[in-house]
Amino acid sequence: MATAEEVAKAAERRDVRDRWLLSAPALLVIFLAATGPLLIVLVYSFLTPGAYGDVKWQFSPEAWLSVFMERDIFDDTLSLAGAHVTIFWRSIKLAVVTTLATLALGFPTAYFMATRSEKTRDLWLFLITIPFWTNLLIRTFAVLQIIRNEGIINTILLKLGIVSAPVQILYTDTAILIGMAYVYLPLMVLPVYASMEKLDFRLVEAGYDLYATRFKVLRKIIFPLVKPGVIAGSILVFIPALGAYVTPSVLGGGKNMMLSNLIELQFGQGRNWPLGSALSITVMIIVMVALLAYVRNAGKSGVRHG
């Protein structure tokens, strides 16, 4: 006869085993869904392009070589792939500037929301999420309607006599930045607000009591305490901004390629799937390196309070 303790132990073991068994299908699906497609991309990047798209099952490092090096079409010399580097750099720059712009707009917004009374906070939070109700493409086209030559801004400026001809905003870098900042702003506001809401404002009062200036309070008290939110927001904005496709194409006019366009070209008209795969993985590596550097850096200089 088993003792009560043994019965309980066996039940617990069974319980643990059942839990694992029950969650196994879901875990398996998640694991496969996360790694499967990536593995295919990785394998494809080492194959030979087929004549009309697709791949030939033949090993070739050519795709990886041509990510950063190019054979000149006219004199056959091997040199740094200037075009690719230019495009990478443009996308990285855009992602960084977008992150900074959303931070500049999002931080005060989050501060404003967090300092409202508890009842109204929910309303503000709700308002921030409204843009998410519509599709990204529609929001981008809405921005287009506002900034185009016959758009709202130009019509008002013309009517007021401030300008005599419409200001060309659409199809400029400014247009892309406006669109990106608008689209990604909620992704910055929400995490910053989440940590701002937990901020103990008595610490701010204490700072003032100790004769700290407003700027000093912001820099030494508020910012360090909401830093986790800022980091999370920056990550959430930076990653999708790096691969942004719709917004730069619609508002920038598609004259200058972004990383995403370059990758699309390889899978479409360029018919070089291995190069497209290699470029995709390169983007992932850039994101990973940027994240590691950012998080480590942010962690090091973080001041502990409380």
Next chain:
Amino acid sequence: MNWKTTTAAMGLALLATTSLARADGELNIYNWGNYTSPDVIKKFEAKYNVKVTITDYDSNDTALAKVRQGGTGFDIAVPSQTYVPIWIKEGLVQETDPGKMENFKNVAPEWANPDFDPGRKYSVPWALGTVGVVVNTDAYKGPADSWGIIFNTPDELKGKTNVVPEMNDVIFAAIKYVGGQQCTDDKTVLKKVRDTLVAAKPNWIAMEYNTIEKMGAGDFKATSDWNGSALRQRLANPAIHYFYPKEGYGLWSDNVVVLKEAKNVENAKLFQNFIMDPENAAGLSAFHRYANAITGSDKFMPADMKDAPEVVIPEAAKAQGEFQKMCAPEIQDIYTKIWTELQK
């Protein structure tokens, strides 16, 4: 030929209207977006009691890639002539021998035996068109029958000219502009092409597909474009005209093929035969606004297309038209590099 705007709503509407009657069979069409006349489809459904479903694609490469993966459930696709040989070579289509079908007698002689499908063993013409230059004549009054509008943009059009980013079309035009032959591997010509493109780009405002709306609204004053799109623009604004570049312009056609994996082969064949009927061909043209290759269809064409300069190529411009071909992969590779260089 290529519309980014897909018309899923149209497909849904079709589904809603057609699922009421019990159909004897089905037909799944895979075609470019905003390209298939709902009226003609309804007529086909009524005549053969077949339920038609339409799915959109936005580029030849998308369609090719998807069908090559298999298991699509589509019976029919409509690739451009440059791609038809690839579809045949890759074994994606089946020999339905439209050349022996009842309505084949209506196909215009110059389209009855094309290079891309000798003897019409696989394909039936769907639409024909040209790639040329569209100019808003309110903004620019000078001569516009040249690729110079795009590659040596006149001052009035600087910063107002768009280029439809269809790589093969743009490079074809640039080769013609510098005086070369399509699919050339002559490095001196290709170098000129690259330099011409790179030098021209600062004068362009955008490289976009959405020309009908943007030319209409005045965001663009000139663009490279397909003729059917140009016709729609002129109907919206009479000052917008289509020009056939004197250096040479591309002729293209889209063609209906039956997929090897088709489940409704008989219905697909009926459809191939059905659209070679003059009245039905005119019905398709009335919707997509391109010409067709069916003799006798002009009787049924809408009035605003009968002698539209976009559809009926003027005698003087006929000689400069040239069928676009698919270049060899290694040449295509050079094109992609020039294109990347252009858009970097």
